[in-house]
């Protein structure tokens with residue numbers, strides 16, 4: 001059991017207004033206590049730790065200097081917001097982070113006025129802060145927009161789209177670039193190298209430099225060619241050019257753990273007459289907690305842990321995770337096929353591609369947080385005869401939808417989409433739930449969409465995708481561990497659009513897609529015990545559907561229930577459409593579709609989330625019995641009684 005830290009000063013700070021009554025000399029102690037409180041809380045809950053530890057001083061300084069919540073503070077991704085939550089009236093609930101009914105692990109508008117904008121997907125903060133700034137300007141109200149964005153998030157195009165458009169905000173927009181030289185993995189690419197050069201090419205901005213810099217009074221008009229040339233030359237030597245060329249006044253680099261520097265820098269930026277400003281703050285991910293600082297991933301995301309040793313709770317032994325099964329299957333495919341390559345958008349460990357990278361360092365591409373680019377890059381590779389696997393979480397692929405449609409599907413290019421975290425994901429909540437991929441992919445011409453029911457199926461589907469050269473294909477699988485089925489010695493190439501019958505009955509047909517199959521089989525046992533002869537089919541493909549099998553099952557069973565880990569518009573909608581196209585619904589066929597409810601479900605344990613969503617065996621049984629009770633034959637009524 002972790003002891004709670006002694007925090008006498010932090011105990012006096014419930015809101016930022018309390019913080020602002022402190023003397024600058026007290027802020028160091030406050031930050032130290034805040035850091036201990038974050039460590040203690042995450043020790044109990046698990047969650048995102050390293051990023052929050054790195055912004056303890058920055059969080060303290062921002063709330064001390066700016067007039068939050070009137071000034072709108074937007075944290076990019078929001079995974080670093082635990083210190084912010086503690087300082088903004090939520091300390092009493094901080095040990096409920098990411099638990100069912102507790103605080104979200106990200107910023108959330110419904111939770112607090114101090115969270116003006118919800119986040120969890122990266123690189124949205126500058127656009128949102130700009131929106132706040134301009135809205136206040138247009139309504140003649142006070143209030144700045146402050147975006148805090150990490151160096152990893154800076155790799156995404158959205159950040160530049162926003163900066164490109166930021167001039168209109170004047171001094172109402174402040175961008176704080178929190179540069180810890182880390183994404184989840186070490187950052188990649190030219191931009192990251194550029195930031196590193198900025199940091200190493202000069203000393204941290206001291207107070208004298210700051211005074212000099214601000215005395216020059218903020219950005220020159222971009223049309224002043226002579227100044228631009230001069231600025232460019234200066235920028236090459238001293239840094240700042242890229243941001244200044246985009247119209248920002250670059251201030252930095254600043255030591256993000258030194259409150260004596262942070263506070264005056266932010267005060268000056270706050271009071272600057274012109275803008276927008278970009279403050280380049282250098283921090284350490286995991287700062288102040290030795291086990292985090294020493295870890296390769298800087299404790300980006302952790303299980304519950306022992307605060308003294310930093311040792312994280314281990315998952316009980318069990319079947320391998322779907323992610324690992326996919327990674328091993330892909331490595332096996334790549335051994336066979338030299339044209340196979342893999343792409344990740346800043347998630348090498350989350351997608352298992354870190355293992356692929358060890359085996360095939362020349363055939364893996366980490367493109368940074370850039371899902372749109374990842375998809376179109378894969379399309380280019382495929383067009384030139386390579387066999388790319390684009391491994392992206394379901395929720396993050398949403399960002400690249402037009403690339404999937406326009407660059408891949410319309411051109412019928414054989415890009416393989418390995419869609420991890422499909423279905424509900426637990427503690428990350430609604431922002432990370434993989435609810436929509438079947439809906440948004442199975443609607444596209446040319447696209448093949450598979451969902452693995454267990455880890456052996458995932459091996460077959462990886463092989464099937466690798467062999468599928470005639471167009472785009474997606475395979476989806478959930479977060480977490482497999483079911484423990486026997487693993488195949490050699491993968492099988494599945495026939496596209498063919499499902500499998502798991503058990504054959506006569507009255508009830510359960511048509512399952514994905515890992516709800518286990519619940520479908522449990523439900524079938526119970527129904528069978530109630531005298532209802534039950535078929536269970538694993539459809540394997542949401543597109544193309546196994547029309548022959550579905551037609552047969554619908555025509556020969558009294559009630560059919562579809563079940564899937566996805567939102568409306570997925571398997572159920574496609575089966576219903578098929579049934580109506582075939583005229584089967586005219587004859588009074590009973591079809592019920594079990595799918596995710598039309599709400600954004602908050603974080604909880606995945607089993608609880610699925611039970612709440614009515615996607616478990618009990619819900620299947622209930623659905624079948626209710627459908628049969630309405631049957632004029634009254635079979636269900638008897639069965640229930």
Ligand SMILES: Cc1ncc(C[n+]2csc(CCOP(=O)(O)OP(=O)(O)O)c2C)c(N)n1
Pocket residue numbers: 050051077079080120121122149150151152153154180182183184285300345346347369371396399
């Ligand atoms: C669109 C999108 N892609 C991927 C992710 C997963 N992700 C969350 S945090 C993170 C790293 C962010 O790095 P950085 O912005 O530097 O913040 P740090 O963790 O270093 O504080 C990634 C890749 C995400 N949240 N959103």
Ligand SMILES: CC(=O)[C@@H](O)[C@H](O)COP(=O)(O)O
Pocket residue numbers: 048077079120184301350421425428479
């Ligand atoms: C903040 C973020 O987007 C990631 O850190 C995410 O929380 C990782 O999720 P997994 O734990 O499922 O990899």
Ligand SMILES: [Mg+2]
Pocket residue numbers: 150151152153178179180181182183
């Ligand atoms: Mg970073």
